[in-house]
Amino acid sequence: MTGTRQRATAEMVARRANVSRVAVSRAFNPHTSLKPEKRALILKIAEELNYTPDRAARALVSGRSHLVGVIVPDVCSHWESQEIDALTTALQNEGFATLLFKTRTDYSMDERLLAYMRGFNPDSVIAFVENVKPTTLARVLGRAVPIYVHYPHPGSHGGPVDSGGPLYDRLNVLQHDGIEQAVALLQGYGAQRIAYVSGVARSRANESREAMLRSVMAERGLPPPIVAPGDFSYDAAFNATIDLFRIGKGADAIFAANDVGAFGVMDALRHELGLRVPEDVKVVGFDDIAQSHWKSYNLTTVKFDLDERVRALVRLILRRLAEPSAPPLEETLQTRLVVRGTVG
Amino acid sequence: MTGTRQRATAEMVARRANVSRVAVSRAFNPHTSLKPEKRALILKIAEELNYTPDRAARALVSGRSHLVGVIVPDVCSHWESQEIDALTTALQNEGFATLLFKTRTDYSMDERLLAYMRGFNPDSVIAFVENVKPTTLARVLGRAVPIYVHYPHPGSHGGPVDSGGPLYDRLNVLQHDGIEQAVALLQGYGAQRIAYVSGVARSRANESREAMLRSVMAERGLPPPIVAPGDFSYDAAFNATIDLFRIGKGADAIFAANDVGAFGVMDALRHELGLRVPEDVKVVGFDDIAQSHWKSYNLTTVKFDLDERVRALVRLILRRLAEPSAPPLEETLQTRLVVRGTVG
Numbered sequence: 001m002t003g004t005r006q007r008a009t010a011e012m013v014a015r016r017a018n019v020s021r022v023a024v025s026r027a028f029n030p031h032t033s034l035k036p037e038k039r040a041l042i043l044k045i046a047e048e049l050n051y052t053p054d055r056a057a058r059a060l061v062s063g064r065s066h067l068v069g070v071i072v073p074d075v076c077s078h079w080e081s082q083e084i085d086a087l088t089t090a091l092q093n094e095g096f097a098t099l100l101f102k103t104r105t106d107y108s109m110d111e112r113l114l115a116y117m118r119g120f121n122p123d124s125v126i127a128f129v130e131n132v133k134p135t136t137l138a139r140v141l142g143r144a145v146p147i148y149v150h151y152p153h154p155g156s157h158g159g160p161v162d163s164g165g166p167l168y169d170r171l172n173v174l175q176h177d178g179i180e181q182a183v184a185l186l187q188g189y190g191a192q193r194i195a196y197v198s199g200v201a202r203s204r205a206n207e208s209r210e211a212m213l214r215s216v217m218a219e220r221g222l223p224p225p226i227v228a229p230g231d232f233s234y235d236a237a238f239n240a241t242i243d244l245f246r247i248g249k250g251a252d253a254i255f256a257a258n259d260v261g262a263f264g265v266m267d268a269l270r271h272e273l274g275l276r277v278p279e280d281v282k283v284v285g286f287d288d289i290a291q292s293h294w295k296s297y298n299l300t301t302v303k304f305d306l307d308e309r310v311r312a313l314v315r316l317i318l319r320r321l322a323e324p325s326a327p328p329l330e331e332t333l334q335t336r337l338v339v340r341g342t343v344g
Numbered sequence: 345m346t347g348t349r350q351r352a353t354a355e356m357v358a359r360r361a362n363v364s365r366v367a368v369s370r371a372f373n374p375h376t377s378l379k380p381e382k383r384a385l386i387l388k389i390a391e392e393l394n395y396t397p398d399r400a401a402r403a404l405v406s407g408r409s410h411l412v413g414v415i416v417p418d419v420c421s422h423w424e425s426q427e428i429d430a431l432t433t434a435l436q437n438e439g440f441a442t443l444l445f446k447t448r449t450d451y452s453m454d455e456r457l458l459a460y461m462r463g464f465n466p467d468s469v470i471a472f473v474e475n476v477k478p479t480t481l482a483r484v485l486g487r488a489v490p491i492y493v494h495y496p497h498p499g500s501h502g503g504p505v506d507s508g509g510p511l512y513d514r515l516n517v518l519q520h521d522g523i524e525q526a527v528a529l530l531q532g533y534g535a536q537r538i539a540y541v542s543g544v545a546r547s548r549a550n551e552s553r554e555a556m557l558r559s560v561m562a563e564r565g566l567p568p569p570i571v572a573p574g575d576f577s578y579d580a581a582f583n584a585t586i587d588l589f590r591i592g593k594g595a596d597a598i599f600a601a602n603d604v605g606a607f608g609v610m611d612a613l614r615h616e617l618g619l620r621v622p623e624d625v626k627v628v629g630f631d632d633i634a635q636s637h638w639k640s641y642n643l644t645t646v647k648f649d650l651d652e653r654v655r656a657l658v659r660l661i662l663r664r665l666a667e668p669s670a671p672p673l674e675e676t677l678q679t680r681l682v683v684r685g686t687v688g
Contacts, residue, residue: 028459043455047483066464067443081425088444092457097464099411100432100442111387113436115372120410120441139391234638267639294578295611296640 008049017045067099068317069122069144071131077232078260078289086310087126094314096123103131114140124317128204138166145169145320147313151208154215169316169329171309175212178302178335182255182284183216185300185343191253191282196225197240197265199232199257206232206257209286213255226251230261237264238272245273252281253343259285259292262299266342283342298341308333352393361389411443412661413466413488415475421576422604422633430654431470438658440467447475458484468661472548482510489513489664491657495552498559513660513673515653519556522646522679526599526628527560529644529687535597535626540569541584541609543576543601550576550601553630557599570595574605581608582616589617596625597687603629603636606643610686627686642685652677 010024017024019042026034027042045051068091072080088098101117114132117125118140125146127137137146147169154176186194196213199206214224226248228240237256241264244250254269256262262285269275269283277283285292288303312331319329354368361368363386370378371386389395412435416424432442445461458476461469462484469490471481481490491513498520530538540557543550558568570592572584581600585608588594598613600606606629613619613627621627629636632647656675663673 028463039456043459046459078425081422081428084425084428084444085446088446092446092460095460098444100428100444102429102432102436112383115387115390116436116439119372234635238639263638263640271639291578294607295582295615296607 008046008051010051012049013042013046013051016049017042064123064321065121066096067120067122068096069099069101069117069120069125071101071103071117071125071127073103073131078291079258079287082289082306083309086306087313090310090314091317094318096317111140118142123321126313134166134168138168143324145324147171147316147320149173149205151175151205153208154212167328169320170331171312171316172330172332173304174332174334175209175302176216176335178286178304178337179209179212180216180220181337182300182302182343183213183220183222185337185339186253186255186282186284187220187222189278189282189343192222193249193251194222194225194253194255195228195244195251197228197230197237197244197254197256197261199230199261201229201231203232209257225255228254230257230264232258232261234260234264234267237261238268239264241265241268242272245275250281253283254281255284255286257286259287259289259299259301261285262301262342263291263297266297266299278342278344282344288338292338293340300340300343301338302335303338304335305333352390352395354395356393357386357390357395360393361386408467408665409465410440411464411466412440413443413445413461413464413469415445415447415461415469415471417447417475422635423602423631426633426650427653430650431657434654434658435661438662440661455484462486467665470657478510478512482512487668489668491515491660491664493517493549495519495549497552498556511672513664514675515656515660516674516676517648518676518678519553519646520560520679522630522648522681523553523556524560524564525681526644526646526687527557527564527566529681529683530597530599530626530628531564531566533622533626533688536566537593537595538566538569538597538599539572539588539595541572541574541581541588541598541600541605543574543605545573545575547576553601569599572598574601574608576602576605578604578608578611581605582612583608585609585612586616589619594625597628598625599628599630601630603631603633603643603645605629606645606686607635607641610641610643622686622688626688632682636682637684644684644687645682646679647682648677648679 010021014021014024019038023038024042027039070084070087084098091098099120099122121142122144125141125144127146128149134146134148145167150170150172152172152174194217196210198210217225228244230236230240254265256265262283266277266283269277269281275281285299285301288301292299292301312333316329316331354365358365358368363382367378367382368386371383414428414431428442435442443464443466465486466488469481469485469488471490472493478490478492489511494514494516496516496518538561540554542554561569572588574580574584598609600609606627610621610627613621613625619625629643629645632645636643636645656677660673660675
């Protein structure tokens with residue numbers, strides 16, 4: 001067991017390798033540049049001496065923990081797992097590690113969970129308003145400035161970040177273009193009765209998605225969507241679709257609040273209601289997760305690009321760490337329609 | 345911005361709340377018991393004074409970081425995301441946070457990544473042998489004893505942990521029973537030519553799954569499986585299935601190395617090859633991930649219970665922290681068949 005050996009100091013490594021103390025620090029930071037041979041030599045000597053930089057000690061001096069907290073209700077939802085995966089890779093390349101915090105199943109975070117999170121002293125925290133409000137998070141976080149994913153409402157197209165309240169940064173997702181393209185395609189193929197299978201009712205993402213769909217449909221002369229209540233899950237969308245046709249009057253097109261919901265919609269249409277997609281009912285999703293190209297679904301969906309999203313989040317983290325007291329920062333992303341086999 | 349306020353100490357909080365210094369510590373640890381009113385009072389005063397326990401400082405004194413590293417190649421694979429989700433919830437309840445480390449796409453970890461991981465000083469690390477070997481991990485970890493998920497080979501049924509090498513703990517997954525039940529069911533419905541759509545070739549999980557299938561089939565008087573090479577992904581299994589029928593001589597039953605592979609197999613059979621499941625070809629998967637009950641798949645699969653798995657991992661972590669120099673620890677889990685609609 002190596003744990004019983006005594007730890008060496010950075011100075012001891014620097015002396016033995018005949019390099020500066022700074023070079024030793026750089027060798028352990030994956031995002032600094034250093035000649036490969038020099039890095040290899042330092043790491044070899046560090047290993048021989050059983051030296052490792054202690055981030056706990058460094059954090060006390062530098063005030064940085066190199067930890068980025070990500071608050072999610074559900075790691076195993078497809079959208080979130082793909083986000084966490086890409087974000088972990090990108091953060092690792094910048095020398096940060098991803099620290100996961102799970103909210104409760106009702107999406108809330110209580111005081112204990114917030115105090116617990118603060119104890120890890122993260123450098124940054126990525127959150128959604130439905131999980132924890134900026135005013136609550138600011139109260140319990142020390143120096144970290146949180147980043148919120150924000151869905152501007154119809155007409156606002158982003159707009160300036162509110163001043164006054166606690167400091168936080170924003171990733172704005174503009175849903176208008178992708179949703180307009182989806183509605184235009186449905187109209188182009190003759191859809192008249194469009195239903196919306198919703199996400200969790202009080203989620204901001206769901207509220208703004210529904211409001212945007214409603215506004216786009218009105219602009220294009222369509223009646224408002226028939227709303228079938230889901231909760232972003234496969235099972236709820238499956239059941240909502242059956243109710244829509246067995247209790248309600250059905251629809252000739254369904255817009256689901258997310259792709260996983262769209263899969264539930266399609267399976268209910270095909271396997272329970274005996275309807276064909278897209279011949280009898282057209283289906284559109286939102287997200288473009290990896291599963292959407294699977295042949296059983298082959299889903300037409302509004303894409304919110306994962307790589308762009310992660311790059312924007314990492315930029316916000318690095319900009320904020322460079323300027324801790326800068327005014328609110330923003331990054332803005334567009335959406336667009338990816339056409340596959342469920343409309344046509 | 346609250347970050348500019350000065351931090352209070354635990355002593356200041358204890359004095360104001362008229363409680364002991366120990367009670368203040370306990371209030372911030374979700375898994376210690378404390379009267380709810382007392383906890384609420386302490387947390388309220390801590391908030392007023394802007395006090396938070398600093399884990400970095402505590403880690404220097406206690407030698408514990410309260411961080412558990414999880415090394416994964418792919419957070420967004422279904423199996424791993426469900427594992428991370430359940431594990432994060434369970435660890436959070438015990439006062440630990442989950443720190444994610446991603447291996448490279450070839451499943452390897454290089455020296456830089458290992459040194460980087462060590463820098464966070466995790467209390468425990470959960471790993472797979474295909475990602476990083478115990479001898480390598482022991483060299484770079486300080487005091488943490490890693491936990492490996494282990495698939496004993498046919499006949500061994502677990503067996504004692506090797507002595508001699510570096511200290512590590514083990515979660516043994518016994519695949520025999522579930523695989524035997526699957527083969528018996530396929531035989532019972534008349535399958536003669538069974539194919540195995542594999543995982544990543546050099547993965548231990550894949551090797552032992554294939555060896556177990558081979559051994560069970562031989563015991564039951566069946567010829568060896570036809571092997572179609574996959575890599576645990578939907579796309580590779582999809583293509584392997586098409587090759588199996590278009591280049592090879594096909595099969596009347598397919599055992600996939602994991603559920604996601606089984607979805608690729610089914611979509612290739614139905615949507616590319618025009619075959620019916622289960623009438624023309626029967627399909628069995630491995631894992632029982634959440635998607636396996638979706639109506640488009642409704643997969644018969646060998647279950648490796650998620651809740652049991654997470655409970656066993658958490659037990660190993662807590663047992664090891666209680667006794668850092670105990671001999672190798674083990675937990676052992678069984679598998680069983682979950683029968684749905686793809687065999688019959």
